[in-house]
Every structure is written in structure tokens, then in C-alpha cells.
Amino acid sequence: MRQNTSIYKLLLYVAITTSLISCKRQLEEVIPQDRISKSLALTDAGAAQTLYAGAYALFRSNVSTFFNLGEMRSDIWVDGIYTESPNAGMLQLYTHNISALNVPFDNWAGFYNLIYNINNVIDVLPKSPVDAAISQREVAEMYGLRAYIYYTMLKTWGGVPITTTPVITINNAAETYKARSTPDSVMLQIKSDIEKSLELFGNANTFPSGNRVFWNRITSLVLKGDVYIWSGTHLEGGKADFTTAKAALAEVEALQGTSLMLNANYADIFDPTKKSNNPEIIFAVNYELGQATQTTFTSFLVNNIQASGLSFAKDTTPKVLSVYPYVSGANGVGMSQATINKLTADTTDQRIPKTFRVMYTAKSPFDTRGILLTKFIGTTSGSTQVYNNDYPVYRYADVLLLMAEAKTKLGEDPASEINQIRKRAHGDAAQLFTNGSVSSNMNAILDEYLREFIGEGKRWWALRRAGDDYVYAAIRPSYLSPTTTAKLLLPISQTMMNNDPLLTQTPGY
Numbered sequence: 001m002r003q004n005t006s007i008y009k010l011l012l013y014v015a016i017t018t019s020l021i022s023c024k025r026q027l028e029e030v031i032p033q034d035r036i037s038k039s040l041a042l043t044d045a046g047a048a049q050t051l052y053a054g055a056y057a058l059f060r061s062n063v064s065t066f067f068n069l070g071e072m073r074s075d076i077w078v079d080g081i082y083t084e085s086p087n088a089g090m091l092q093l094y095t096h097n098i099s100a101l102n103v104p105f106d107n108w109a110g111f112y113n114l115i116y117n118i119n120n121v122i123d124v125l126p127k128s129p130v131d132a133a134i135s136q137r138e139v140a141e142m143y144g145l146r147a148y149i150y151y152t153m154l155k156t157w158g159g160v161p162i163t164t165t166p167v168i169t170i171n172n173a174a175e176t177y178k179a180r181s182t183p184d185s186v187m188l189q190i191k192s193d194i195e196k197s198l199e200l201f202g203n204a205n206t207f208p209s210g211n212r213v214f215w216n217r218i219t220s221l222v223l224k225g226d227v228y229i230w231s232g233t234h235l236e237g238g239k240a241d242f243t244t245a246k247a248a249l250a251e252v253e254a255l256q257g258t259s260l261m262l263n264a265n266y267a268d269i270f271d272p273t274k275k276s277n278n279p280e281i282i283f284a285v286n287y288e289l290g291q292a293t294q295t296t297f298t299s300f301l302v303n304n305i306q307a308s309g310l311s312f313a314k315d316t317t318p319k320v321l322s323v324y325p326y327v328s329g330a331n332g333v334g335m336s337q338a339t340i341n342k343l344t345a346d347t348t349d350q351r352i353p354k355t356f357r358v359m360y361t362a363k364s365p366f367d368t369r370g371i372l373l374t375k376f377i378g379t380t381s382g383s384t385q386v387y388n389n390d391y392p393v394y395r396y397a398d399v400l401l402l403m404a405e406a407k408t409k410l411g412e413d414p415a416s417e418i419n420q421i422r423k424r425a426h427g428d429a430a431q432l433f434t435n436g437s438v439s440s441n442m443n444a445i446l447d448e449y450l451r452e453f454i455g456e457g458k459r460w461w462a463l464r465r466a467g468d469d470y471v472y473a474a475i476r477p478s479y480l481s482p483t484t485t486a487k488l489l490l491p492i493s494q495t496m497m498n499n500d501p502l503l504t505q506t507p508g509y
Contacts, residue, residue, distance in 0.1 A: 041124045048128035052138050055121050056213075058114045059145060060285050063391050064296045065109050068093060069156055070457030075474045076450070080334030082370045083306050083359070087299040087332035096479040096487050100509040103493040108160065111149055118146045120166045140200035141215035144223065147193035148393070151227055154186045155461060157506055158489045162189050179502040187231050194224045205255055211275045213286035213390065218252055218260070222282060222394045225249035225402045230465050232409065239410065246406040252399050262396055262424045267354040269395060272379050272388045280397065284390035293378070294387040297455065300373035301329025302359065310369055311362040318362045326385035327372065334370040343451065348429035355454045375455050397421060397452055401445055405466070408441040421448050442466050446474075464488065 041048040071077075072093035091097070092104055122142050125135045146164075153160045161178040162185065170176060181189075201217035208214050225245040232241030252260075263269050263280045275281075287293050302310065304327060311318030321327065335343075335356075343352050356371045378387040400421055404414035413435040422430040433444055449462040463471045471488065472481055480487055486508020497503045 038120075038124060042127055043129065045129040045131075048125055048130050051117075051124060052121050052142075055114070055117050055142060055145065056286075058117055060287075060292060062110065062114060063285050063294070065105070065111075066152065066393075067296050067391075067457040069105075069109070069152060070461045071455070071459060074459035074463060075476075076339065076454060076459055077333050077335060078339075078476060078479070079336040080370070081337065081340075081368055082334035083302060083310070083331040085332060087330075090299065090333050094479075096475070096484070098487055098490065100491045100494070100505060103491050105156075105490060106493045107496060108153065108157070108492075111153055112161075112163065115146060115149055115163060116167060118142045118149075119164060122146075123166045136200050137204070140197045140217070140220075143193045143197035143200065144215040144220045147190045147197065147220075147227070148223055150186060150190045150193070151223070151230075154183060154190065155230070155464060156490050157492065158183045158186075160186055161503075162186060164189070177500045177502045180504060184235060187227075187235055190227055191224075191231075194220055194227065198224070205251075207259065207277070207282075209277065211284070211286055211390065212278065212281040213284055215283055218255065219283040219394055221248045221252050222399055222402070225252075225399070225406065226465070229402060229406055229409065233465060233467055242406050242409045246403065246410065249399055249403040249406060253403060256396075260396060262400075262420065264424065266351050266424065269392070270375050270389050272390070275390055280395045281390070281392060282394040282396065282398070284392045284395075286390055287388045289379075289381055289386050289388050294376055294389060294391065296391075297373055297376050297387065298329040299332045300334075300356075300371075300455070301327055302331045302370070302372055304328045306331070309362050310359045311366070312357050312359065314358075314360045314366040316364070318360070318366075320362055321359065321372075324372075325380050326383060327377075328385065331370050331372075337368055340368065340371065346426075348426045349451060350427075351425050351451050373455055392456055398458075401448060401452070401462075404445050405442070408438055408445065411438070414441055414445065418444055418448060421452060425451070442470060446470060 037047070037051075041051050068090065072090045073096065074094070076094075077090070078094050089104070092102070098104060122139055125139050125142075128135065130138075150160070150162075157180075159180040159182050162181045163178065197215075197220040198217060201220065205217055207216055207218070225248040228237065228241040228245035228248070231237040232239070232245065235241075259277065259279055260282075261279045263278070268274050269278065269280050275284075302321065304322070307321035307324065307327060310321040312321065312324075313319045340358055343349075344358065346352075355375045356373050358371055359369045360366045361369055376387060376389040376391075378385055378389055380386065400417040404417040407414040407417070415433050415435050418433040419430070422433060435441065436444075446462060446466060449459055453459060453462075463474050468482075468485070468488065475481075486506070489506050489508070491506045491509040492503065497505065
């Protein structure tokens with residue numbers, strides 16, 4: 001019931017949001033609701049719930065950014081083969097063509113608009129007529145979402161400005177100026193938001209019935225594990241932070257059962273017809289026919305005019321792509337032949353054929369023409385392909401690989417978690433992992449990240465969280481090396497610094 005009500009509210013939010021705009025903050029690209037809308041939310045539970053649903057709508061509108069930040073700077077798509085001209089923005093990211101004069105994301109990628117709206121919900125909901133228990137749970141969700149956004153920003157830019165209260169009035173531009181906080185201060189804010197989220201959720205380690213598209217206590221625990229591994233690796237948290245991460249992830253592992261586990265069939269994770277109570281999903285962004293569909297992956301599809309000359313088979317009786325239902329897109333991103341060979345060499349791994357398909361010319365010599373990303377291919381509605389797969393933010397496979405990483409960095413044996421991933425992928429053919437050195441364990445974990453999460457915006461963050469040496473080992477040295485350390489973070493634009501004299505450039509740029 002909550003799912004259908006939320007869908008209505010998301011649509012309502014989109015319809016009325018233009019009437020809620022009152023001003024634009026120079027620094028943070030904030031679009032606040034005006035006083036009338038806040039006054040209404042304070043007296044009308046429906047209006048308050050519309051603000052709450054609107055935060056999720058805005059989060060969904062940022063999925064392409066989350067994906068690009070976590071996926072496209074990795075080693076997956078470098079030197080790719082594709083059928084059309086390259087997607088210029090993605091090319092800039094995976095070749096690390098980044099400088100103070102070539103900034104891939106301006107205005108903090110628009111994240112402060114999302115943060116402002118979340119701040120507004122956190123402020124308004126407890127004062128509104130919404131039932132106290134519902135309000136408390138929804139505010140807990142907002143703290144979790146805010147922590148996730150600030151964590152993404154910390155990983156992307158290092159220190160960023162921190163704002164945690166709504167904007168009420170703006171009298172002059174100077175009131176919008178805000179300096180970047182230190183990375184340590186941003187991390188403290190992230191950890192504080194996680195703890196507040198867990199506190200407000202109480203002991204409710206359950207999922208709302210239906211699609212798992214609302215932040216929940218289990219998601220906050222997974223984020224806590226993720227965050228503390230990062231701070232243990234990059235912010236001198238060391239063993240204490242790794243231990244905290246392990247404890248949070250162990251709490252999630254202890255919940256493993258019929259409602260939380262790896263799906264035996266990898267494709268079931270992403271199947272739009274199997275969203276309801278999907279046991280592997282912990283939190284995902286919702287896409288439904290008639291509301292919103294994914295547009296992130298159109299550059300990984302194929303032009304349907306070209307499809308008639310392409311095949312999924314490299315033989316004299318090819319399976320021509322034109323029979324593949326209603327595929328359309330602009331194939332401007334692809335994998336290199338070496339990456340394709342690496343990923344397809346093991347024919348027992350069920351993940352690869354359920355993630356992408358290799359396209360060849362339909363005639364001899366059957367040259368590789370690229371790959372078609374099928375993980376999020378959606379469903380058909382009449383004669384239309386509908387990209388209505390939910391986009392996973394965290395799933396149970398994340399828990400296992402994060403736990404494996406925490407254990408490795410504590411000098412413990414991660415074999416149990418790694419082997420659960422391998423057994424699901426390979427079945428009886430799985431080569432079981434045995435504990436080794438820290439570096440060999442981490443490389444095994446990263447290899448599973450490579451295969452498990454293609455197209456889910458995880459690989460770059462996995463390399464970064466593992467440590468700088470693992471990043472440099474994976475990325476071509478001409479693109480990224482220890483001599484270009486600054487490129488691990490992104491610069492900000494001169495326009496941003498002109499608009500806010502308190503801002504300084506990212507170190508190294």
C-alpha cells in the first residue's frame with residue numbers, strides 16, 4: 001500500500017514543484033520551497049508527505065550522476081569497442097581527461113539541491129501532523145540518504161561545504177558563501193547522520209512490504225560498514241574503524257534468511273517482474289512504467305538501424321540483433337577486446353551472460369563490434385522497450401564483499417564471504433578461495449567486484465576504497481598514476497570559486 005501511495009506522491013511532487021520555487025542559492029544551486037508550502041506542510045499531513053516523497057524523486061533524478069561517479073572512472077569501459085561515436089562525457093571520465101580547466105561536474109553535480117530538500121524534510125516532518133511513528137521512520141530515512149550523498153561527495157571532491165539546516169531567507173549573496181570543510185569534518189558529519197538514522201530506526205531491521213525502494217535500517221548498517229572501511233583506509237581510522245565496519249556488517253549478515261540473501265539466479269536481482277520483496281535488494285531506486293524509466297544506459301545499447309547488421313553469434317548462422325526485442329540506443333561506450341576476453345573466458349560464471357552480450361558483424365570474419373548491456377534491459381510494453389529495472393544502491397552481495405574487505409584489512413580470513421559470491425556465480429564449478437596475503441585477498445575481492453557489479457556504479461569506488469595502489473594497478477598509467485595523485489579527486493570550476501570567494505580549489509589542481 002505504501003508503494004502505491006508513494007508513486008502517487010512522486011507524480012504529485014513533479015506536477016507541483018515549479019510552484020514551490022522561491023529563490024536560488026548562488027553557492028549550492030538550492031531551490032527551496034517557499035514559506036507558503038512550508039506552512040502548508042506544518043498543518044497538512046498530505047503536504048508534508050509530498051515533501052518527503054519529493055526527496056526520493058530528486059534522489060532518483062541524480063542516478064545518472066551517482067552511476068557516472070562510481071562507474072565511469074574505473075577500468076571497465078576503457079578503450080572500448082562501440083558502434084557509434086563515443087559518449088564525450090563518459091570518455092572524459094574513463095580517460096581521466098580532467099583538470100582545473102576541464103571540470104566534469106560543475107556546481108557540486110547539483111547535489112546541494114538534493115541536500116537542501118532533505119534538510120527541509122528533516123526540519124518539517126517532526127513538526128507536521130504526520131503520525132509520530134511514521135514521521136520518525138521517514139526522518140531516519142532522510143538522515144541515511146543525506147549521509148550517502150555526503151559520502152559520495154567526500155569520495156569525489158574530498159572536503160566540501162557542510163549544510164544541515166534549511167534555508168529560510170536570503171538577504172544578500174554573501175549569506176550563501178560557505179567554505180569547504182575538511183575531509184575529516186565531512187566524515188564526522190557522515191558518521192553522525194548514520195548514527196542518527198540508526199537511532200531513529202530503533203531496532204526495526206525489516207523491509208517495507210513490496211519494492212525495496214525506501215531507505216531502511218539495514219541500508220544504514222551497510223552504509224556504516226562502507227564508510228568505516230573508507231575512513232579506516234584513507235582517514236587514519238585504521239583497525240578501530242575496520243572493527244566498527246565489521247560489527248555493522250556482521251549485524252546484517254546475522255539477518256540472512258528468506259528475506260535477505262543472494263538470489264540463486266543472478267538475473268532475478270534485476271528482473272522488473274521480481275521486484276516485490278526481492279531478497280537480495282536492500283535499497284534500490286524505483287523505476288516504473290508510467291512514472292519514470294532509466295535513461296542512464298542508453299549509451300550502452302545499440303541503434304536499431306545498425307542492429308540488423310549485427311549478431312550475438314560468431315558463426316555462419318548468426319543470431320541477428322534485429323530479433324532482439326525493440327532495442328534502441330546510441331552505442332557510444334564499450335569494453336575493450338581484452339576486457340571482453342577476460343570476462344567471457346570462464347563460461348561457468350552466470351553473471352557475465354546475464355550482464356552483457358557481445359555484438360559481432362553478421363558476416364565473416366565476424367569482428368567484434370561492441371557489447372550490449374542487458375542487465376537493465378527492462379521489459380516490453382506493446383511495441384516499446386521499457387527500461388523499468390530498479391537501480392540497486394545496496395544489495396546483499398555488497399554486504400559480503402564489504403565484510404570480506406573489512407576482514408582482510410583486519411588480517412582475518414575473508415574466504416566465507418568470497419566463496420558465497422563465487423558459489424552463486426559458478427555453482428558446482430566454483431573455484432573456492434583460500435586465505436592468503438592482504439594483497440592477494442584484496443585482489444580476489446576486487447575481481448569479484450569487477451564481475452558482480454558491472455553497470456551498477458561500484459567498481460571505481462571499490463578500487464578507491466581498497467587503496468591508492470589498487471587504483472594505479474587497475475588504471476592505465478598514461479591516464480592515472482602516482483604522479484597524477486590529484487586526479488583521484490575532482491576539481492571544481494572557476495565559476496564556482498568566482499561565485500563564492502570562500503571556496504578554494506581541490507588540492508593538487
